[in-house]
Amino acid sequence: xxxxxxxxxxxxxxxxxxxxxxxxxxxxxxxxxxxxxxxxxxxxxxxxxxxxxxxxxxxxxxxxxxxxxxxxxxxxxxxxxxxxxxxxxxxxxxxxxxxxxxxxxxxxxxxxxxxxxxxxxxxxxxxxxxxxxxxxxxxxxxxxxxxxxxxxxxxxxxxxxxxxxxxxxxxxxxxxxxxxxxxxxxxxxxxxxxxxxxxxxxxxxxxxxxxxxxxxxxxxxxxxxxxxxxxxxxxxxxxxxxxxxxxxxxxxxxxxxxxxxxxxxxxxxxxxxxxxxxxxxxxxxxxxxxxxxxxxxxxxxxxxxxxxxxxxxxxxxxxxxxxxxxxx
Numbered sequence: 001x002x003x004x005x006x007x008x009x010x011x012x013x014x015x016x017x018x019x020x021x022x023x024x025x026x027x028x029x030x031x032x033x034x035x036x037x038x039x040x041x042x043x044x045x046x047x048x049x050x051x052x053x054x055x056x057x058x059x060x061x062x063x064x065x066x067x068x069x070x071x072x073x074x075x076x077x078x079x080x081x082x083x084x085x086x087x088x089x090x091x092x093x094x095x096x097x098x099x100x101x102x103x104x105x106x107x108x109x110x111x112x113x114x115x116x117x118x119x120x121x122x123x124x125x126x127x128x129x130x131x132x133x134x135x136x137x138x139x140x141x142x143x144x145x146x147x148x149x150x151x152x153x154x155x156x157x158x159x160x161x162x163x164x165x166x167x168x169x170x171x172x173x174x175x176x177x178x179x180x181x182x183x184x185x186x187x188x189x190x191x192x193x194x195x196x197x198x199x200x201x202x203x204x205x206x207x208x209x210x211x212x213x214x215x216x217x218x219x220x221x222x223x224x225x226x227x228x229x230x231x232x233x234x235x236x237x238x239x240x241x242x243x244x245x246x247x248x249x250x251x252x253x254x255x256x257x258x259x260x261x262x263x264x265x266x267x268x269x270x271x272x273x274x275x276x277x278x279x280x281x282x283x284x285x286x287x288x289x290x291x292x293x294x295x296x297x298x299x300x301x302x303x304x305x306x307x308x309x310x311x312x313x314x315x316x317x318x319x320x321x322x323x324x325x326x327x328x
Contacts, residue, residue, distance in 0.1 A: 002042045004326060005055035006034055007075055009064035011048045018046075022194060022221065024166075025062040025094045028142045028253065029121070033059065033092075036319035037326050049074035057326065058082050060091040060111060065103045072107040079114045090325070091115045096128050099246040119325060122272040125249035138325055141272075142253035143318035146227055148306050149262040151299040154234050158186040159292055162233035162263065164226050165254060167195035169240070169247070172268075174205050176239035177214070180284065183292060188215045189237075190229045196220035230261035234295045238267035239283060255280060256313055259305040264298035266291055279305035 008030055010017055015038070018031035038044050045053060049071065060079070065072050082089055091111060097104040112118065112129070117136045120126040126137040154160065163173055170193060177189075195202070198218045206216055219225050230236070236258035241247030252272040258265045265280040266288050267273055273280070279301045281287050291298060311317070 002037075002057065002327070003045070003053075003055045004034075004037050004042050004057045004059060005045050005047050005051060005053070006030055006059045006061055007049060007063075007078070008046045008061045009048065009067065009071060010046070013046050023062060023064075024142070024253065025092070025121075028145060029092055029094065029140075030059075030061040032143060032315055032319050033322040033326065036322045039319075040323050040326075042326070047078070049078040051078075052081075055082075055087060058087055058089050059326075060089065060115070062092070062094055063104065063107055065107065069103075072103055076107065076110055079111055083114050088116045089114055090117045090119060092119045093125060093129065094121045094251070096125060096246050096249045098128070098132060099244075117325070120249075121251040121253075122249050124271040128245070128249055140318065140321045140325065141313065142251045143315040144253070144256050144260045144309055144313050145223065145315070146257055146260050148260045148310065149231070150306075151262040151264070151296075151302045153296050154232060156188075156232070156234055158188055159183070159235070160188045160190065160233045161292075162190050162192070162229055162236045162258070163238065164192040164221070164229070164236075164258075165238075167193055170195055170202060172239040172241050172244075172247075173237075174202060176237075176283070178205065178208055178210055181214075181237075182210070183213055186213055186215070187292075188217065190217045190219060190233060192219045192221050192226045192229050194221045227261065230258070230263055233263060235291060236261075236263040236265045236267075237283065238265060240268040240270050242268050242270055252276065256305075256309055259302055260309050262302060262306075264291055264295045264302055276305060276308075279308075 015035055018026050021027050034044050097108045112133045115135055119138050119140050123139050126139055255267055255273050266283045267280050268283050281291055
């Protein structure tokens with residue numbers, strides 16, 4: 001029986017704990033891959049860098065260096081011992097940490113040199129690593145974690161747009177709203193984010209004359225609240241850091257989640273979004289006005305996207321990709 005150890009920043013956790021995490025990389029990657037390995041007959045164990053039980057393979061999940069400042073040092077010590085034992089190491093790399101100098105970047109610079117395989121959530125991320133490592137790089141995308149909802153006309157009195165995402169993505173939304181988003185009718189914008197309550201600095205930036213006709217509602221992020229917000233929204237807007245090397249390697253997950261929830265989407269052209277170009281609008285195009293005036297005319301594109309999501313991006317399908325990588 002193959003023994004697999006996952007490094008995870010949740011001490012004494014279970015797969016169920018991972019599924020409840022606020023970090024998408026833990027819910028959609030660590031939980032999915034661990035469950036896939038377990039279902040394939042592997043013996044799995046989670047560690048915060050302190051376990052010394054024998055393992056045939058060690059997986060490095062996303063590190064949280066804020067909740068425990070000693071974690072990077074502890075994990076690296078564990079990985080060096082793992083390397084000395086010639087146990088294979090797989091690193092799941094989901095953000096371009098090397099783009100800036102911070103504790104996460106310093107951890108990954110050392111950890112990547114100890115890896116046998118690096119799994120990335122997008123091809124762009126894998127390409128970013130070309131100058132830093134020569135080891136094998138494999139792309140496994142994120143699955144969706146919501147039930148697929150058929151698009152329908154919400155019949156709202158005023159247009160309701162949804163944005164959801166981590167606080168680190170708010171700057172791209174706010175820049176877009178202030179500089180480019182112009183509507184000539186009353187509009188509601190629902191923001192579902194972990195930045196709740198919205199920091200005063202960001203709230204002040206949204207309080208500008210250009211957005212006088214936009215009512216902004218901020219909702220604390222949870223999976224259930226995101227789904228509920230989508231159910232009352234007409235469209236989804238996804239500005240992104242296309243020109244920011246820290247963010248342009250993002251996976252396709254936010255786009256596919258919005259489409260799975262039955263929403264026509266206008267998004268920036270992230271590299272990971274381009275394979276789905278037929279199913280969403282360029283956020284910066286003149287066609288955006290058509291979408292905002294009548295979202296229902298884009299329902300057929302949403303339905304086509306959902307057929308693709310069902311065939312390739314469910315947890316079951318993505319789990320099978322992990323099984324192949326883990327040799328489970």
